[in-house]
Amino acid sequence: MQFKKFTRLGSITLFLALTLLNPLSYADERLNEIDTIRAELSCISDKNSPYYIKTKQKLEKLIIKNKLNYTDEARLHDALRLIQEQKYNSAIYELNELINNAYQISKCNELLGDISQKLSYPAKKTAHYYKLALQYDRTNIDATYKLAKLYLKEKKNILAIENLKQVVNSTQDCNLLKEIEDLISNKIMPQNRYETNNLYEILAEIYLKLGQKEQALEAYSKAIQVNTKDIFLKYYLSGLLYESNNDNHALVLLDSILSQNPDDTQIKTIKAKILAKKGDIAGAEEQYREILNIYPTSKQAKYGIYKLYENRINPEEIIKRVYYKKQNYNPNLKDIVVFADFLEEMEDLRGAQDFRNYAKNIQETERKKALLKQEELKKAQEAKILKEQENKKLEQEKSLKQKIQTKQKIKRETQPKQQIQQEKLENQKAQQEAQTKQKAQQEALKKQQALEKEKIKQAKTKKEKELKEYEKRAIEYERKKAIAKNPKKYQELKATADKFLSANPMTSQNYIAAANTYKQMGEPTSALLYYKEAMKLDPTNSDIYYNLGLTYFELNSEQSAKANLIKAINLDSDNTKAKNLLAFVNQKIITKAINEAYSYYEKKEYVKAFETLEKELKNYPQNSQLYYYRGLIYQAMNRNSAAISDFQKATEYDPSNYMSYYQLGKTYEKIGEERDALVAYEKFLSTEPDEKELVSEIEKKVITLGEKYY
Secondary structure, three states: OOOOOEOHHHHHHHHHHHHHHOOOOOOOHHHHHHHHHHHHHHHEOOOOOHHHHHHHHHHHHHHHHOOOOOOHHHHHHHHHHHHHOOOHHHHHHHHHHHHHOOOOHHHHHHHHHHHHHHOOOOHHHHHHHHHHHHHHOOOOHHHHHHHHHHHHHOOOHHHHHHHHHHHHHHOOOHHHHHHHHHHHHHOOOOOOHHHHHHHHHHHHHHHHHOOOHHHHHHHHHHHHHHOOOOHHHHHHHHHHHHHOOOHHHHHHHHHHHHHHOOOOHHHHHHHHHHHHHOOOHHHHHHHHHHHHHHOOOOHHHHHHHHHHHOOOOOHHHHHHHHOOOOOOOOOOHHHHHHHHHHHHHOOOHHHHHHHHHHHHHHHHHHHHHHHHHHHHHHHHHHHHHHHHHHHHHHHHHHHHHHHHHHHHHHHHOOOOHHHHHHHHHHHHHHHHHHHHHHHHHHHHHHHHHHHHHHHHHHHHHHHHHHHHHHHHHHHHHHHHHHHHHOHHHHHHHHHHHHHHHOOOOOOHHHHHHHHHHHHHOOOHHHHHHHHHHHHHHOOOOHHHHHHHHHHHHHOOOHHHHHHHHHHHHHHOOOOHHHHHHHHHHHHHHHHHHHHHHHHHHHOOOHHHHHHHHHHHHHHOOOOHHHHHHHHHHHHHOOOHHHHHHHHHHHHHHOOOOHHHHHHHHHHHHHOOOHHHHHHHHHHHHHOOOOOHHHHHHHHHHHHHHHHHHO
16 A cells, blocks of 8 residues: 655655755765665656666665665664654655565554654545554554544544544553543543443543542443433443442442343343342342243353352252252252353352262262162072073083983994995085085176176276367367467467477476467367376476466366365465465355355345355355355344344454444344444444445434434
8 A cells, every 4th residue: 555656757856855854864874875765766656667666676786785684574663763754755665565565564554644644644544544554453552543533633523432442442551541531531522412421431441441440430420421321331330339349329220220121131130149249148049030030041140049059058959949940840960960061161160060079979879879789680690690500501411311312322223334425425515516606606796896896997987088088179179269260370389389298308397388388379278288297297396286276267167276276375385376366266256156145145045045155154264245145145034143143253354344234233223232233333334435325324323323322
């Protein structure tokens, strides 16, 4: 990002004028000469002109000659020196160079904003630099504070207040907090109740961080005087009173809030804690039960009841009180363990361990009973087995005796030896036939497996053949098209390609050169084949994968392009070309998915639209656009909670996505959460979108809702 450019003649004139009017403070003439050249470079508009290139080369020679430390870190320190010496043009050149190097972009844009103010540039331009600083680093408190002061100067109080809130919420710097306190107290004139109310809230937050609770109480009290209906302020004030042990005053405020919002569980929680502190255990438990009546899954209420009776009654009785609605309920071992897990989830590790120890003792008692019963069963089983073994032994003895008797009988009735030999031969023959049959079955199975393998091999060969045929047809089509376009040029390039391919020995560079030539000939399919041949010879060459990715991208095969570009980057993390092209390919894939989803969205085919975006979100889980459009689909399906979650993620991953703030505000309004809608609309305005009609509509909403809640 650069400042306004001048013509070459005008820039030199301005430079000479600045040199005459502003005497140099450094005695070192070599450093002064370098500063002078940097100032001149910042004023040349055409960065590709021979004069600019020649001047820059001169600067580089001087830096090398004088052996200056010219790292990015040193250049940033030098830019700060130039600003202090009011050599703003030289500083502008260095800061823009650092931004081009992607070094501390946020800080550099912040310094450009500072220079813009010193040179009295339009406030909008200055604000632009501070916003850029925050876009690259949302935690840049200095830029946020400077932007707030700029808005105050331009009488844009609402935007100034929003930025001051961010600074106060993000910093622990006492000096900065005191400075903001002085700014609010003495230099800001609020225009309406909305601004007055917000300023008192900021003051209260400042006093809390400075440890001045009395002043914080006073600030919150004044804010409530401005808007007596502001429940949230009463909530903050009651919390402070509770922390300050001013329990009675806090209870009055809490009851005031509950009279307007009887279902506010946070207020009931604070009231329960105060009642417990005052010794009214029954009253505190009643508050927690009212919360559970509204939200049966409220963890705060369950934990609150536990804390009321911790170490007073046993765990089963505590669980009964938590689940008081269950009639005739007696917690078992599993219930106690589950409640221990709940206590651990609430980060009460000691309580969780106590419950687990209690459960362990119960489990140990039950285990001993089970072991005793198991031992008795085991003895009975052993006795049964022993008896069965004795019976079996008797049966075996009886059977053996019968066999002996049978053999003796057979022996007496023995057939002639010749007949016995015949039976033996027949048995051997039967065994041989069975073995032959088994062997034949095994051979048949092997043949069947071989046939299956051959079929798979043939199918694979057929597919490869079809692919080669397709590539051949594609190459032929590309060749005819290229010849028809410029026959003479095609023949010249073909001769060049043949020359590269006839090299001996063949190297990866020859294949790359041939592939590049085929791309020039208009035959990207042929180029792909030769890039792949180069890759076989040099599989770790990042540029080959880059060229493959680029060629696939030109053939509209984004997924293949993406896969090869990722390989290129994995092989060389400094391959900037591959990174830039991968970003472009990813954006094209995302844009294609969004267009497809939006087409379904317009046809009210929400499920298909959702599935399209869901698929890409798995690949790009931090893309603001995908969350925004999925939020629109949830919105159309009346799934407001999911829509809110997606719009919030969209703004988290891209704070400049103002339409997400707009849709977030609309969705909050739809479900009756007007205060959250107000916050979303304020953030929408803070992005300063160009849609004047939409801005006008939201400004009216902010004023209306602001009057209501402030």
